[in-house]
Structures are given as C-alpha cells and as structure tokens.
Amino acid sequence: MKARITITLKPGVLDPQGKAIQGALHALGFGSVGGVRQGKYIEVEVDESDPEKARAEIERMCEQLLANTIIENYAYELEAA
Amino acid sequence: MKASVIVFPGSNCDRDAAVALHTAMGRAPAMVWHGDSELPKSDLIVLPGGFSYGDYLRSGAMAAHSPVMREVIKRAKAGTPVLGICNGFQVLTESGLLPGVLMRNATLRFICKDVLLKVERNDTAYARQYEVGEVVRFPIAHKDGSYFADEATLDRLEGENRVAFRYCDASGTVTPDANPNGSRRNIAGIYNETGTVLGLMPHPERLADAALCGTDGAKMFASLVETLH
Numbered sequence: 425m426k427a428r429i430t431i432t433l434k435p436g437v438l439d440p441q442g443k444a445i446q447g448a449l450h451a452l453g454f455g456s457v458g459g460v461r462q463g464k465y466i467e468v469e470v471d472e473s474d475p476e477k478a479r480a481e482i483e484r485m486c487e488q489l490l491a492n493t494i495i496e497n498y499a500y501e502l503e504a505a
Numbered sequence: 506m507k508a509s510v511i512v513f514p515g516s517n518c519d520r521d522a523a524v525a526l527h528t529a530m531g532r533a534p535a536m537v538w539h540g541d542s543e544l545p546k547s548d549l550i551v552l553p554g555g556f557s558y559g560d561y562l563r564s565g566a567m568a569a570h571s572p573v574m575r576e577v578i579k580r581a582k583a584g585t586p587v588l589g590i591c592n593g594f595q596v597l598t599e600s601g602l603l604p605g606v607l608m609r610n611a612t613l614r615f616i617c618k619d620v621l622l623k624v625e626r627n628d629t630a631y632a633r634q635y636e637v638g639e640v641v642r643f644p645i646a647h648k649d650g651s652y653f654a655d656e657a658t659l660d661r662l663e664g665e666n667r668v669a670f671r672y673c674d675a676s677g678t679v680t681p682d683a684n685p686n687g688s689r690r691n692i693a694g695i696y697n698e699t700g701t702v703l704g705l706m707p708h709p710e711r712l713a714d715a716a717l718c719g720t721d722g723a724k725m726f727a728s729l730v731e732t733l734h
Contacts, residue, residue: 437608437653438608438611438653440609440610440611440612440613441613489562489566492563492606494605494606494654495653
C-alpha cells in the first residue's frame, strides 16, 4: 500500500519560510494572500495488504522519525499501491 | 580522562573538537564512526557540529537514529557526560535527551559569526572554570539554530536552572538585539535534569586556541578535564 503523508507545523509555531513565501506572493501582486504555512509531503510504500496493519506502521513511522511532534502534526491517506 | 567523538556522515567539526580535547586532555579522543554499535569506555562523549546526513528531513533527525546513538543514549541516561555542539545539539533534541527543537533561524539566513553568551551557571562539569554572569565569545555557524519549546517547557527549564548559556550584549544583558536566530528566551544552550548532558549551538571548540584569536571555549574543555580527570 502507499501512504501519502502530509506534515505541517502546529498552529502557533513560527514559520519564517511561510512568511517569506507570503511576502513573495504579495510582491507578485497576489494581494489576497492572507497567510502561508509550509510543510512536507512524503510518500511511503509499505509491503502490507492489511490496511489496519499498514496504518499502525505508518503512524509509528511518523511518531518515531517522519514528524517531530513537538512542532509538527501529521496526517496521511492510504491507498492500494 | 577518556573522550569519544562520534563521527556521522556529514560531520565537519569532529576534528576541531578532537584538537580542542587533545589540547585539554593531553591525549587524543577516540573517533567513533556512527555505524559502530560499540563505543569505547568514555568519560565524555561529544556529538560534533556539521550537517549529518545532509540535514535531510530535519537537522539531526537521521543521526539521532544511527546505530551508535542507541549506546550514546544508554550511557547518557546512566550519567556519562554528553556534549552536543551545533548539529550535536540538534541530534540531542531529536533523540529526546534534551527537550525542545532547533528550528530555522528567524532571519532564514545561515549565520556565521562570533556571538556573546552569558554563562548562566557554573556548577557543572562543563562550566566550573567560568563565572556565573561571565560574558564569553563563541562562534556560531548554523541555519537551524532557533531554539523552540512550548511555554511550559521553557518555564520548567528556567525553574530547574537548566539554561546553560544565553545570547547577550557586551554588558551581559540579555536583549532581543543580541539574539541572532530567534531562539526563545535567548537560549543558546541547555542541560538535562542532572546537568550531565549539554547541548549548545555556539562552538566552544572553534575559539579554544590563542592562534584563533580567542580562548573562551578552551575553558569548557579545561573544566571537563578538571572534573573528569
């Protein structure tokens, strides 16, 4: 199965990169941009056909390595590879 | 005193740390490759600066799960002093030996310059040759050095007197202008609960020889030798 994992900064955690992107979008004339937050997107293929087992594996990967849960949240979607 | 310097792929301050340790100890430290699961008996373990694993994913995240780190974590929890400098500090937070996280600098820039630090305490193996409140000059060289922890954690660190160094001005005053990277409460380095694990972004090993126009960092290594013999 394949997991599409999105990692985002928690609300309240300063995101200077998002701020810089917002400034650049404003400079390009996109005046409607009210906020930008930058995150990460990771695809992980797991050799596991049971969705429940795959979910448990993906969550352990996120907790142990892929996200730093002090500052980041993670979410994922699972699909048949 | 026996010291070990852990070398990760991408470490680049391992030799500087080794030279500073050699000068202070009168003997060379062991250089231990990250893939080794065996670590020599050590009175001090140093996690050096650099860009382990190219800073992939997050600075220090991959190194924190290196084979040798399992043993480093075990020794740290048993009381062996562990010093993490710059990338080493990032590895310590990612491995859970120290709280918080080092985030992208508020300026988004890589900053390479000397900074002034206020010594917050001197009752540890690392700092006995400094005075509390003394202003010292160490270089910084990082892009991910902005110390972040939630307010409760910051309050706990301060309540337990675990802040090691803060960015300050020449008079020793901790001001927003003296903060190079946006670190919460100007924190440049912190200790664990027992004061045996120290992580800091500035590089004491880079100003530890008069030939480098500064020796403030040498006192940290001399303190360690004085304490650990």
